[in-house]
Amino acid sequence: MRFHPAESAFFVFIIVILAAGVVTLHAYDYLQTIPAGAVDPIGGARVAYLNRLLSAIGVLVATALFFGVFFIYPLIRKQVREEKKLRAMTVSLSARSETLEHAALTDALTGMQNRRYFDDALREYIGEFKRIGRPVGLMILDLDHFKQVNDTHGHDVGDDVLKAVAKCLKGMTRYHDVVARLGGEEFAVVTPNMDAEPLARFAERIRNAVAGMAVMSGNVRLRITTSVGLAVWDGKEPAEDFYRRADRQLYEAKRMGRNRVCA
Known part of the structure; x- marks a missing residue:
């Protein structure tokens, strides 16, 4: 059993009190051994x-021992118990805070990062890569004709499509890429240290992977395509x-017929 530091200090205090009591008792017993006639009247009075x-x-x-054992120590024990309760409550609140923070930054449907996380991460990457002078790529993806999926097959199937696309994106991106669902059927990928040419090739691989997916709805295989807008940070512009700029390229890809990458 581990004792609180206050309890340990109290035990030391009690030991000192007991030692003082033992010494006092010994001194008292010693004085009793002095014969009454062995000292003069003045010495007898002093004894x-x-x-x-x-x-x-x-x-x-x-008295100190009595009050220490029956009054002071119970107060220390009470304080220790309250401190343990407060510590446990702090740990619990901290865990809940982390859970809430995680929930605030995570898309509940797909489990990927949400728009709030994306906005913060994009600003942080821009700030850091401006310092080291390296490129930052960005792709915005929007699923083509997604409303028809919901209208024809229902929102449950639409949710399955979104989850499948999220899984595809997370499986194809690098560990330091930021992959987020911005809302609805729109996704984004921040690709640090990637300039225009490799970004375009990367986006094409993702577009092809999404187009090659098949989501089942009963006996029907749903084929999904996506339009992608790309941009590489110019080193000066805010997030x-x-x-x-990437979003404008996405709309250009939509205008040009969808299921394509536009940069």
Whole structure:
């Protein structure tokens, strides 16, 4: 059993009190061994005074011991229990806070990062890569004709499609890429240290992978395509302008017929 530091200090205090009591008792017993006629009247008076003094000290030591054991120690134990409860409550609240923070940054349907996380990560990557002078790529993806999937097959099937696309994106991206669902059928991938040419090849692989997926709805195999807009950070623009530039390329891909990458 491990004791709280306050309890350990109290035990040391009690041991000191007991030692003082033992010494006092020994001194009192020693004085009792002095014969009454062995000292002159003045010495006898002094011995009697020391006896009374040692008796008083013994009473004080016994009182301190009594109050320590029956009053002070219970207060220490109560304080220790309350401190343990507060510590447990703090741990619990901290865990809940982390869970809530995780929930606040995670898309509940797909389990990937959400728009809030994406916005923060994009700004952080831009700030860091500006410092080291390296490129940051961005792709915005939007599933083609997704509303028809929901209208024809129902929202449950639509959710299955979104989960399948999220799994595909997470499986194809690198560990340091940021993959997020921005909302609805729109996704985004931040690709640090990737400039225009490799970004375009990467986006084509993702587009082909999504187009090659098959999501089952009863006996029907659903084929999904996606349009992708790309941009590479120009080294000066803020995150909002960077995102809007990639978003404009996405709409250009939609305008040109969908199921394509536009940069």
